[in-house]
Amino acid sequence: MMLFTRQPPRVLSLLLQAAQRVERRAQGVSLSGGCWIHLEGERPETGEDVHSLKTSPLGQPPRQDDIGCQDSPSPLPTPTPASLAGLPRRRALHPPTPSARPTPPVPGRANSYPRTLWPPAHSRQPPPEPGRRTREPPQEPLSSPGRKRRRSGSGIERQLLQGAREGAPLGARPQPRAPGQAGRQGLAAPAAGSTNGRARRGARRAAPGGLKTARAGGGLRTRATPSEPRARARQPCPAGAQSRPAPMAPETPAQGPTPRYFTWDEVAQRSGRGKEQWLVIDRKVYNISEFTRRHPGGSRVISHYAGQDATDPFVAFHINKSLVRKYMNSLLIGELSPEQPSFEPTKNKELTDEFRELRATVEQMGLMKPNHIFFLLYLLHILLLDVAAWLTLWVFGTSFVPFLLCAVLLSTVQAQAGWLQHDFGHLSVFSTSTWNHLLHHFVIGQLKGAPASWWNHLHFQHHAKPNCFRKDPDINMHPFFFALGKILSVELGKQKKKYMPYNHQHKYFFLIGPPALLPLYFQWYIFYFVIQRKKWVDLAWMVTFYVRIVLTYVPLLGLKGFLGLFFMVRFLESNWFVWVTQMNHIPMHIDHDQNKDWFSTQLQATCNVHKSAFNDWFSGHLNFQIEHHLFPTMPRHNYHKVAPLVQSLCAKHGIQYQSKPLLSAFADIVYSLKESGQLWLDAYLQQ
Known part of the structure; x- marks a missing residue:
């Protein structure tokens, strides 16, 4: 095969004459005035390998630096690896034209050079005009889909091209690799440009570090596998190949969504009913608009803190805070801005x-x-008192004295069961909510005949906002039955509202207060509550109480006697319950929600009764109402231990810590009702 390089048009005829002389010489024809053109490859007559392109005058041995021809006015350029990279596959019989330029090879892949270096004679175009650009037809790459790969030229051509790409000196035979020897830059042999697809796939599998080869730009680069997600390497380009590294976008670390920031003014605007409701816990803003109906503690207790910081009540009411926070993640919408304080200015x-x-x-x-x-x-x-009440009638009969003693014992059972269910309801007995809820259902449902959900619905609101009008259900008798608190009573009087003669409320309190609350209101409302809200589990527990008490006392007293005993027990229990629960709150500050801090809110709405064994038992340790409101989940037997710490904190900040005798606490209820009634009358009569 003859090799040609680009020459000016004036030497084309000389090159054709030289080719003819070579052919005649091979046929034994003597040429004169010509030149030798040594061919690459193997001479058929001697079997000698030729790896260089040389020309010399006829009759003289060629020299290593003799590239010219005696008939050529200008010498031929020296072949270089870059020029050899685009050698044709077959013998070219037509000289090149200035407009015909070879297509550069694809680096890193053997046999990718074009099939012909110059177009045939019938497709040659005349030289372009100076300054005019010519458009070259696109050439289809060999690796395009659907194109069958063909083996390139002879073995001599492949060896020469491989040696040129690997930087071997021109004319040197490429050294064969040993079996299993790794290729260049850590790639397993054979080279990536090999035409043997099976060997090439094996080379990629044998590449160290789990790297795969990829062709990009003008050379080989390695592509990281999942074992090395960030590893990137680039193989050097073959000798003489001009490559341009593929542009790579700068890698930036993955970032999560930018958190939204809010101000307290924005949070405070989401506090109304029927509208969007937000609250803040540990500087994180949560949207509770849809969650309020699914809140286990009730919809109202969490709504009372809409638009406010609820960090302290959240910590106070929940015993497993990490579990609760997992459910709160779906409600998270942002956090407070860095310049915002952790809670409101109030x-x-x-x-x-x-x-x-x-x-x-x-x-x-x-x-x-x-x-x-x-x-x-x-x-x-x-349980022993409950059994003793039944044994009293069974042993001593149904006369008045045993009947009255049985009523007192059953009233004690109901009151003490009320204090015990209070402990289970506040999750202060067990470390898990499940056991607390189970025992809560048993005590309040089986021993008292009341629904646990009803108690939770009312009592947690009371703890969240004690003595806050329209947020604490324990003061819902204002203004329809009583005028409570100094501020609310004056406000009611200025509005000229009179639902009851409030100036006499300290008198009729003894009629419609303690005696009537349980037998005339709670006893019937609890059934309406569970049926209207479809609390069938609570209803089932309540039924067990009534079935048990009917089967136990109707055989001894009859139906009329049983009804008399039952309502007498409710009457005594109601007096016990109202005096104990209201002695800590009615005499204290009552107002609208002022959104004060947790400590101040609880201290201004509660007071204590002196500690004694009887007071602790009679009130179910609710004589430590301050400590109970500050730490709702604290077991009641530890209230007296934390009381000195609370007293010292109150003294430091000038907050009044009230503690009084039991009877004085009872009397303060009446005195506060009388005072607020008089304030209402003065405001009502004022023009």
Whole structure:
């Protein structure tokens, strides 16, 4: 095969004459005035390999640096690896034209050079005009889909091209690789440009580090596999090949969604009913608009903190906070802006921080851990009193004295069961909510005949916003039955509203207050509550109570006697319940929600009764109402231990810590009703 390089048009005829002389010489014809053109490849007559292109005058041996021809006016250029990279596959019989330029090879892949270096004679175009650009027809790459790959030229051509690409000197035979020897740059032999597809796939599998080869730009580069997600390497390009690295976008670390920031003004606007409701916990903003109906503690208790910071009540009411936070993630919509304080300006920052430190100290002291023996004995004493009440009638008969004694014992059972269910309802007996809820259903449902959901619905609101009008259900008798609190009574009088003669409310309190609350209101409302809200589990527990008490006492007393006993028990229990629960709240501050900090909110709405064994038992340890409201999940037997710490914090910040005797607490209820009634009358009569 003859090799040609680009020459000016004036030497084309000379090159054709030289080719003819070579052919005649091979046929034994003597040429004169010509030149030798040594061919690449193997001479058929001698079997000698030729790896260089040389020309020399006829009759003289060629020299290594003799590239010219005696008939050529200008010498031929020296072949280089770059020029050899585009050698034709077959013998070219037509000289090149200035407009015919070879297509550059695809680097990193053998046998990818074009099939012909110059177009045939019938397709040659005349030289273009100076300054005019010619358009070259696109050439289809060999690796295009659907195109069958063909083997390139002879073995001599492949060896020469491979040596040129690997940087071997011109004319040197490429050295064969040993079997299994790795290729260049860590790629397994054979080279990526090999025409053997099976060997090439094996080379990729044998590549170290799990790297795969890819062709891009003008050379080989490695593509990282999943074992090395960030590893990137680039193989050097073959000698003489001009390559341009593929542009790579700068890698930036993956970032999550940018959090949304809000101000307290934006949060405060989402506090109304029927509208969007937000609240803040630990500076995170949650949208509770749809969640309120699914809240386990009730929809109203969480709605009372809409538009406010609820960090302290959240910590106070939940015993498994990590579990609750997982469910809260779906409600998270953002957080407070960095320049915003952690809570509203209406709250005392120093007092809030110190109370949180106090809570941490209480937890470290172990005061939040219950004594299960205490609650077990408490439950046993209730069951014994219940059995004693029935034995009184069964042993001593149904006369007046045994009947009255039985009523007192059953009233004690109902009151003490009320204090015990209060402990289970606040999750202060067991470390898991499941056991607390189960025992809560048993005590309030089986022992008292009331629904647990009804108690949760009312009582948690009371703890969240004590003595806050329209948020605490315990003061819902204002204004229809009583005028409560100094501020609300004056406001009611200025509005000229009179639903009852409030100036006499301290008198009719003894008629419609303690005696009538349970037998005339709660006893019937609880059935309406469970049926209207479809609380069938609570209804089932309630039915077990009524079935048990009917089967136990109707055989002894008859139906009329049983109804008389039952309502007498409810009457006594109602007086016990109202006096104990209202002595800590009615005499205290009552107003609309002022959105104060947790500590101040609880202290201004509660007071204590002195500690004694009787007071603790009679009130179910609710004589420590301050400590109970600050730490709702604390076991009741630890209230007296944390009381000194609370008193010191109150003294430091000038907050009044009220504690009084039991009878004085009862009397304060009447005195506060009389005072608020008089304030209402003065405002009502004022023009």
